[in-house]
Amino acid sequence: MTETQQASEQIELATGDFYYEDLGSGRYRSTIHAQGAWNAHEQHMAPPSGLLAHALELHEPREGLRIARISYEILGLIHAGECTVTTKTLRPGRTIELIQAELATKGRVVIRATAWRLAQSDTSSVAAVEDPRIPSREECQRWDGTTAWPGGYIRSLEMYQAPHHRSGNGTVWIRTPYPLIDGVPSPDWVRLMGLVDTANGIATRVPPGPGSWAFPNVDLQVHLYRQPSGEWLGIDNAVSFGTDGIGLTSSVLHDDDGPFGRAEQILTIRRT
Template sequence: MTQQASAQSGWSQQELPELADGDFYYEDLGGGRFRSTIHAQGAWNPHEQHMAPASGIIAHCLALHEPRPDMRIARIGYEILGLIHAGEFEVTTRTVRPGKTIELVEAELTANGRVAIRASAWRLVTSDSSEVAAVEDAPITPRQECERWDGATEWPGGYIRSLEMYQAPHHRSGRGTVWIRTAHPLVGGVETPDWARLMGLVDTANGIATRVPPGAGSWAFPNVDLQIHLYRLPHGEWLGIDNAVSFGTDGIGLTSSVLHDVDGPFGRAEQILTLRRS
């Protein structure tokens, strides 16, 4: 899920910085500035944002950056540079490598005076490749055959409480399949493309099939990055995640996921983990 270490329960509102009041993840303050709500609260610390909606707001800003109808984002790589402070923050975007068919764009999220996330995205020209289109990733268990799952029984924080989640029958520790959606808009009063909203759910992958229970007396396993590759642009409100979690012997792990919407698989995500005794 996000950076830093001890998950707790029973957090009080008094422990939090000033948050937006609304049934959405972020309030748009204008000029690239936003304020997070309780729904964006992280799982490791009460005063941080969860990486999932934070990556969604970055995808939202990248979608608005010098858009071109003949191109789309095919890969976003997020580097988590530290705790993502809740409250007010700024997202800045720029074009690193312009081009006719390939562009590299970049975004930075700055909170509490420091850059917390740096993201780069490849934007590629689109064309009709239906003649050769093929996908090797297998479909997952349909949501209608899954059972309702309350992730808040394992994870604290406002973000987890904001989700509707379903778990496949074969789900187990270290290997799992879930369907996720949220009723909350990413930005209050602002339209966000379906694909960007779904990007705001992907980081949940590191918490859906934990190898060990999170929290005091166990292990913390925050991810320090999130790499998403999109061979198809997703749509709709449901995100399906089929993932596997591997822990190495030297304090490093990996969460690997195949991403789905209601029409099937559309991409993959990888998250490298730092394993720490809590």
């Protein structure tokens, strides 16, 4: 029996068509839908990103302020099963504040998310966006991401791929029919944050898997110049590999109203 199989058998997962079961007091248990693509006994980074965004949204909310940037640092393997989320304020302020959420598995913090919450004001008279729109879902074709990636998270998604999609540069629309937390409503933007990390797998430069390359991201930086809505996330991205084992996935994020932000993921590239 391999180490991966042994680890998988020791995991107690929640069951149901959702990503997390709320155990109370900041404790959650993941389901098979949160399963990662690199290892069967870990969570994909996308659902925990949504879980931490949910926690940040609820942390000492302030009317007239909204989260404009979330910086996720991946500090270790995100074990499947039970996890704990804690939050705190790092830099209080009347119009600008910095807050933090951490996710721990097996007693160790494995993701740290910091978020800038900024005061909102009416800037409609000068509002402008330079990011172009992407093709609508009606112009795209249904795409089965499981042909490239294993894992319960990828199986949980509905995906559409734009006609111009190619290796290293691609455009997709994705959604999930499952709630982030069983029985707990989440705002649209929080649920969309639970999909953003998918960006690193939609237009891979090289096929993942044994005998090829691994290129996991060690962070996820999300900037939101508009608060998104709806259940569909559009991702328009480009993947760059450097010559020294480091790469970058850069994405423009869209909802049905158009572009709303950007995401960056730094990659560590390794032979498998």
